[in-house]
Each structure stands twice: as structure tokens, then as C-alpha cells.
Amino acid sequence: MSDLGGFSLHELFKGEAEMHAAALSDGLVRLEGTSDPATVEPLMRAAHSIKGAARVIGLDIAVRLAHAMEDSLVAMQKGREPIVAVRIDQLLKGTDLLAALARVEEAEVPSWSAANDAAVSAIVEALRAAPPTGAVAPSSAPASPSASSSASPPAAAPPDSASVGAAAPGITENAPDASGVEPEEQAPSDTASPATTVPVAPAAAAPPATIASAATPATPSSRASAVRVSAEKLDRLLQLAGETMLESRRLSAVRAEATEIKQDLARLEDELDLLRTELRRAGRDPAAIAPARGILERSRGRVLAHLLTVEGAIRRGEETSTQLYHEVLSSRMRPFADATGALPRTVRDLTRALGKDARLEVVGESVPVDRDILARLDAPLNHMLRNAIDHGIETPEERRAAGKPPQATLRVEARHHAGQLRIRVSDDGRGIDLEALRARIVRKQLASSDMAAGLDCQELLEFLFLPGFSTAQKVTEYSGRGVGLDVVQSTAREIGGVARIHTELGKGTVFELELPITLSVIRALLVEVCGETLAFPLARIDRVVQPERDAIATVAGRMQFLLDDVKLGYADAGAATSIGIVEAGRVLALGEPRADAARANIVVLGSGEERYGFAVDALVGEEDLVVRALDARLGKVPHLSAAAVRESGEPVLIVDTEDILQSVRMALNEGRIRGARPALDDGSRRVLRALVVDDSATVREVERQLLVRMGFSVETAVDGLDGWHQLRDGAFDLVVSDIDMPRMNGIEFVRTLRADGRFASLPVIVVSYKDREEDRLAGLEAGATAYLTKGAFQDSTFADTVRDLVDPSRGAGGRA
């Protein structure tokens, strides 16, 4: 799971599960004492919430368990089942398991799940079965009612574990040494076996038992060293650290001042010496100025000492503040493991579904990766693995026939290399048949057969990144879903890196991503445009040229200059490219260009044929910039991606090169680029506001992140009542609400808001776990504009619906 908003989703889940498990545990004990079905309601909700939160992060084991518990509680509430001690016990055991899971770190979840799978299955089965025959009312329950109704915590009172049958060993877990082994032995034919198919990385070939126990000793240290800090707090720390560094540099001015005083004193001394000579010449006693000289010397000595002290203080201050700054900067880094947590599961599911056998090795889990990059690695990693399993590796039979071990090896590897983050996903499968690929390219009419014949290995493989290009013979559920490897390349490019493929027929394929180590510091070219300092990320610049004014000619009314590409290895020998010039000031609507210098300053953006020269007033230089998001209140500002503060303290805006190129292309197509300023944007944008109403922190966070990514400013509310209060106070363009919530549920909330004329046409999306047709109808009847199930987050359904209802480009601006 990626890292979101400071806390990973898993951390949010943990918090939520812990809270609800505590409520369940208390409530169950109380329920047993009272046998009052009315007290079941909050318990149902707690189980339901855990289920929902688990589903969002794809934690199936918890979904299964919580779902069974919820069903059982519903049956009690409806009176279909008696409230009996045996049942309560089972529920308490389930609660304990959920509570235990809430304490498991994300990295340990796969091993925990494997180790506890049997225990969970047993409880689920026990809960699904009719209550034990001959069960009696709790008051006379055989299972030591005194123990369970006493004040002792339920976990400490396992009265009759025997009645839960096979589940017992797994449930009484908490003894890590036992947990890993027993379920495996107890239930060898059970679903615990996937662990053998997909061992978790560090203990690759070892049996699952060792994985579970091996993972345990490793965690306490990592747990102890992790502290929750929100992303905003961290950003603020970074700002302050930057400011401290700036201030300490300003102290250098003090040093300069002191140095000047020292020089003045030296001059004064010279003057006194002259005076002494004069006195002697005039026949006066030169000793008369001796006292003055004495004072002067003492002063000089003191100034010198002072200067040394100041000097030392400044140096130490600069060192410390610079160090502080870099430390804070590096705290934005998270271990690569944060992006790989869900991969074993993906591999497991896919290999099983496709009848293949592979083990996953993750190398470099501790490699620090910028949190912003980490957050975007999910999709590409998944696609590369899917591709490897679906197309890369063979079935066990095929592998055996090819003389390979039947179990394939998938390797996900991260490391820092030459100032870049290199991520490799490799398989030892069949490799890519280049000739078949060539034929496919011709068949798909992506190139003529002559041209295809001339393509080399790398050029052929590039085609795999084209949207919709798949080498699979058939479209499968797993890798042929319209999105594919193109996501890998586009993500790499967006982050400012590249994606590459290496393959050897029969031996395997390697996907390689080369990404910047951090997105928070970029190397940029600073330029001046109409008095403003703007930064172009260096990685996005094709080149910078300074042609003489004479070299700029007008072709068809448009300014251009010839760029001689030969020396630079572009195009055919002897060819030169005509690069059209666009005045940066006009595109950015900052003002008219200055054309007084003898040479123009042109920043060339784009690649290949699609290159444009942006004329700027002056080149300021290169600088490392710490990137800061633009104030959200400004919305998506056309042509800008972020802001930064220079070392001098001066603000600078960072140009969104893709966006500006896009605008120029459009303006050219519409013939607007000449003449006065191209009307690229009417400037009348505003940020769209969305209100997210859900009682689950996890779901709220997922929805918030999705909407923020779509350009919304998002407020959240914890239930219908809170939502209604917020809605009345602020102008919202979209409401996203859950159904099951305390105080005021989603149906009542939607009804209430629809009853108010102001919100009659406000788009309201209801997102619920309830996927029965009657639930959907109830939601729509209440006035919801759309009804989605929470599975909608897994794909683009949610985003598409939002886009259909509210056009984010209305607020986002820039791109048409």
C-alpha cells in the first residue's frame, strides 16, 4: 500500500481496527451479561467498520472474519439466534484475532495471515454453523459464566476453547513461536498452503513456519523507530529548516561588517603612524600619540578576537542548519518495502489463477525512496508483475520441458545507482520473441514491414509501451485490461525517469525503471521572464541555446531558428531542425518580451519533432530547488507545477513543461500563437470543493486522496450529522457519502440535503459496501446521484463517476 498523507493506509486501518476491536470486546462481555438484543447494534457496526476498512486495504483475512462476525451479530439482533455464551466466546476469539491483527506491522501481514489463516477459517466456520445444539441461555451457560462476565479481559479468559474446535491453537496465539507452526500442521490441506507457493522475500525457499517466526524478531526495532508525523507537519519543518539555513547564511553579512571595521582600524593605525612622522618632523615629541596607539592596538586585538568568535559561530550555525535541513529532507524518504507490501499477494493470486508457480524475491526493501515517488509505484509495479506472470513465465510443465525448475523466480529489486533510483522487475521466463514482436507490429500496422525490419532490439521493445499493445495472444482478465505497460512508461516519465526492457529469449525479461531519487529536490534552470524568476526542471529541458538575433528568421510569419542537430547526434547527418520560437512571457501572460540583447535566450522543450523554443529574457543559472506544492487555494495554475524558495530566500515558480508544451501546441493549431498574447486560459478558475462523509478513517482517506489527486479541495465529515453541518456552512460542488454511519446515516443525510432547496442539484455519490439491488434503489430514491460500491476504488469507476458528475477541468484549468 502506498503511503498517503503521512500515514500509510495500513496504519489507518490499524488504528481503526484497534478501536473497534476494543468496542467489540467490551460490548460482547456486556451483551453476555444482559442478553439484550438492543445492545447488539453498536457491535454490528464495529464489525462492519472493520470489514469495510479491511476491504479498502485488501486485507481479505480480516474481511472474512469481520463479515462472519457481523452476520452472526445480525442474526442475534434479529432474534434468529439466541445470545449464548458459546457464541459470545467465538465472537470474542474473533475479536482477539482482529485486535492481534491490528498490532501487526504492514510488512508482517502476509506472514501473519498465513499463520492465522486456519484459525480464522475455523472461527468463520464455527460462526456460520448453527449455534451448538443444546445451547442454553447465557445465564446457565456451561462455559464458566463467571469468568466471562467477570471484569477480567476476555482475552485472558478463554473458558472453553474446545468448543471452537480446530481454531483453538491458532486463536490462543500471541505466542509467536507457536503460531507459525501449528495451523500449518493442523490444517495442511487448508488455504494456509499459499505461503508455500509465494514465500515472502527474505526467507525465499524456507517453509512458512520459519517465515512467521523469522519476521518476528526483526520487527520490534522498526516498530520502535517509526513515529507518526503528518505530511503537512513535515513540510512545515522543512520550510523552517530552510529558513534557518537562510538566516545563518545572512549572518555572513555580520562577518563582512566586522572585517570592514578591522580594515578601518588598520587604516587608522596608518594615519597615526603618519601623524607620528609629522610630529617628529615638526620637532614635537612623537610619544604624545602613544596612548592613542595603545588604545588602537587593543581595539584591533579585540576586533580580531571577536571576528574569530563570530566566524566560528557562523560556520557552526551554517553547518548545523544545513545538516538539519538535509535531515528533514531525508525524512521524506520511506523504505522501498512500503511499495512492495501487497506484491506477494498479487503474485499469489495471479499464479494460482493462471496455473503457474512462482516465488517472489524482493531485494532492497530498506532502500530509501521519496514518499511521493513511492506513492506512484503501485501501478507500475503491479503491471510489471502481472505482465511477468501472465506473459513472461511458463507453466510448470513448460518449464520442466525447457529444463528449468518448475517454480519460476520473480525478482523485484530497488537500489540507488549513480544518483538515481533503479527498480528492476525480472523473471526467468520465456523472454520476448523479438521476431514475433516484429510481426505483430507490422500486423497492427504500427510500422511498415520495411521499417520494422530495420528496427533494433530496443526500438522493437519500445512498442510494448504503446497503449493497447499487448503481446498476449488472448486478452486475459489479469493483464489485458486496456491499461498495461504504457502505465509503466507514463508513470516513469511523469516522475522524470525512464522505463526500459531487456530480454533474452528463453531466459527471461527485465523491466527497469530509472527514477530520480527524490521529487522534493530538483535541479532547475532559472530564467528571467518579464522580471519574474521562473525555473525549468533541468531533466525536462532538451537544451538551451543562445542564437544571435540575426540567426532568427521568420518563416510563414513565425519566428524560428535552425538548430544544427548533427553534432548532437540527432536525426540524419547534415540535417538541421527548424525550431519554432514562442515568447515565454506571452504564453505565461506575464508581459511582452524584451528584444534588446544581441543574443536571444532560448530554452528548448519537448523531444524529436515536437520541440519548441521558449524565448526568455535572461538565463540566471542552475540551482537545486526544494519543491513545494503551490497553495491549494490557487487551484491548478496553468503552466506551473510547483513553487520553491531559492537559497537567497527569493520565491521562484517552477514551470510545468508538459502543460506549457500542450498549450503551445493547441495555440498553434488554432493559429493563436502569433499576435498578442495567446489567450491560453481565461484565468477564471476556482478549486472545486468536495465533502467526504464516512465514519471510517480509512475510507475517508482513500476518498480524500483520490479527490485531491483529481484537483478537488476536500473536507471530511465523520457521519451524516457532521456532514450536514459542514454542508450548510460551505459551498461544495460534490458530496461523497457512506450509508452506514452513526447519528445520521447516509440515507437520512441525502434526504435531508435534498429537502433543502439549495442542494437540490448538488451531485451526491453514495459509496457503500452494500451492493444489493434494494440498497442501491434505497440510495437512489433518497436522492443520490450515483450509487457505487466500495470496490469502485480498485478501478477507475469512482474517478470516472466523479468526472461525469463534476467536470474537474472546470476548476483545474490549463489543459483543454
Place this chain on the structure above:
Amino acid sequence: MRRLLDRPLTQADLEENTANLALVTDESRAGDGMLESVLVFRIGAERLAVHADEAHRVVPLSPVRRVPHRTGDVFAGLANIGGELTLVGNLGAALGIAPGAKPTHFIVIGNAGARWAFAADAIEGVRRVRAGDLVPPPTTVRHAADGCARCLLRETRDAGGGDNARESLVTVLDGLKACAILARSIA
């Protein structure tokens, strides 16, 4: 100077300071209720004020970077204020006040996450005023949609000599409303 500041406090000093502090408390109980602190500044020829606790920072001017496609008459751009890139608005333009010759300081107002800085031509300082010196703004101002005047501060200023004492008015702004007006420029 340095010695003066470094010199240890004597018992007499302490007593004097204590007495001074106690005096303020007495004063605030007296008269028309509590004393309020307002920061008085000038934009052009107008004298304005905000409540002292609404003025988040007062800092010397620093460069303002124009934001393409956003900067206009009211929204000026971004400035680095205390390490934070802060939105800068032209409050004078927003309130229809003729601009002054030379702004000197930024005043930062607004809640966290919604801060605005605006340039003031001169900072007169923090004034402690009695509630009784504050009068409600005229209805024309109070009912105007873009009004952000909270109240008017009546000041009797000694203009040169005994009999020439004149009464002048300072408009005390509602900081949040002023922010809202500035925010309209980027909405």
C-alpha cells in the same frame, strides 16, 4: 547599551515592574470594560487597524513573485514570509483605497492554511483601546457585501496645540472578512 541590558535586576526594578503590570490590570478593569489591542497601520491616506491577535506577523517587505494567469489587481502573487510561501493580496485595491507611495511592511492575517499577506504603507503600532472608543461602522459600510469593517476607532489626536485637538477615525477591520475579500480574487 549592552551592559545596560545585561545588568542584573535589582529588587527595586522587580517591584517597579510588578507594579507596572498590576497597573495594566487595574486600567483594563476601569472605564468601559476590557482593553483591546489593535494594530494600527496605513494604506495610502487611510488609517486602518486589525485586532492584534488577528495580525499573525508583521514583517518587512520581501519580493513578491507574480503568478502567471492568477496575478491581477487584487492578487499580487507569492512572497516568502518566514519560510512560508504566502499569498499576497492588495488590500487597498480590494477596499478601493488609493494606493500609497511606498509600502514598508507585510501584515499577515487569516487562519492557518488560509493566510494572506498585504502590504501596508506604515505601521503605527499596537494601540490598547477601550471598548468605549470603538463605534459600529456606518450602515452603508455594515451592509455592503464586501464590507469588512468591524468597527471604528475614535481617536483624539493632539494636532499641534491645546485647542486644536482633533478627532480622527481608524477603521478596525475584521481579519477573516478581509481574507475572504482577498480570496475572492483567486476564486
